[in-house]
Amino acid sequence: MKALQGVEGQVVWAQVPSLTCDVGQVRIQVSAAGLNRADLLQKAGLYPPPPGASHVLGLECSGIISEVGAGSSWQVGDRVCALLAGGGMAEEVVVDGRHVLPVPDGLSLTEAAALPEVYATVWLNLFQLAALKPGEKVLLHAGASGIGSAAIQLCKAFGNPCWVSVGSKERLAYCEALGAQGGVIRGDDLDSLSDLGPFDVILDPVGGNYAALNLKLLASDGRWVLIGLMGGREAKLDLAQVLAKRVQLLGSTLRARDDQFKADLFSDLSQHVWPLFAEGRLSPQLAKTFAIKDAEAAFAELASNTVAGKVVLLIDESLA
Known part of the structure; x- marks a missing residue:
């Protein structure tokens, strides 16, 4: 698969090995990925991923589940968004199924990529x-x-x-x-x-x-x-x-928290926060979107400190 990595201060869209989908995990065909300040720091070599996490950029994404590991209640074809320790800016990602939430009713996959983090x-x-x-x-x-x-x-x-x-x-x-x-x-x-x-x-x-x-x-x-x-x-x-x-x-930091901590956090979000999107009380504040080929421009836009809301990278626009 192809994925976005920070190399000597630049971002490079290149081939990397695909990951195995193990027990409790799901594989997501990525539609879009949210861009966060942590990605800017990682690109600059100032914020390495936690031990064992992917070196691919991206702490959140949205997409379609394409594979389900044993023990997960998700189904192939489900529209979801996910919180990640890394790996979201790629054609696909494998993540603990407990760190995934459904795309709220009425929202696109592009909008949903701006939510989890x-x-x-x-x-x-x-x-x-x-x-x-x-x-x-x-x-x-x-x-x-x-x-x-x-x-x-x-x-x-x-x-x-x-x-x-x-x-x-x-x-x-x-x-x-x-x-x-x-x-x-x-x-x-x-x-x-x-x-x-x-x-x-x-x-x-x-x-x-x-x-x-x-x-x-x-x-x-x-x-x-x-x-x-x-x-x-x-x-x-x-x-x-x-x-x-x-x-x-x-x-407080979130990225390096353990899997159970993030699972409990996402359970809370599912109960207390996600219903508010359907009620129209919360909305994704999507400032700008960029195609993955324009990733450098997206990073520059966020680094400018003039963005109001979220910047999202479009990985596979055919899914959106």
Whole structure:
């Protein structure tokens, strides 16, 4: 099969060996794959896959099941999307059947490719780890990103007012249209977020240069969930504020979690999140699609930090 790999900072669509479909697994003929910031880092050689995971790029995909291993309840022909530790940007992928969900009614395979990674990330970090309660206030840094877009919609669905920090007026308007209460533009006065807080939970893919600000903005018993280091890995913190406010700092990654953890997470998504797509309360925020031959352009688009929503690569347009 052909697959997309990062080689010396470039992406290469080349032949790789097919994988065996073992007990509990399914083989998916891939229609489309979501592009995430982790793929940018892996392409640059900065984020290798976990031990045992595929070196092929892609943490999520959609497609048609073409083979079912013993013990799986899926059927050949099922339209699905999947969460992966790697391998999604390929003609086919083999994945644990417990890490697969059906394409929500009314959505295309292309749209479904934009769902698994962001909704799994948001559900895990806001609703499981931070134990977000209805009515609590949320701040989302990089609010117009794929994760931010999913987080705004889930906050609205579960009764949590949220605010954002973003890169432009246009992206702020996009977030407000999705359901954010408001926010500030990065590069203006981020300290003005104090006028909107304090916040019970902050979802932070920035880290470093936002750390001191986050402590200032958190309410008592606030939870700061760190999911990325776009702003650097080092920070100087006033630990007295951590004590005085009883702040919880939660570091969180998803890719390297074990199979059972991801299976339990997907069971939760199936019960609490997936029905909201059929109800029209959630929607994929698909910003742009690119044919696999234009993968370099897709990566450049995401790296530009101007995208509002998700970028998706089309692997097999005949399936869509």
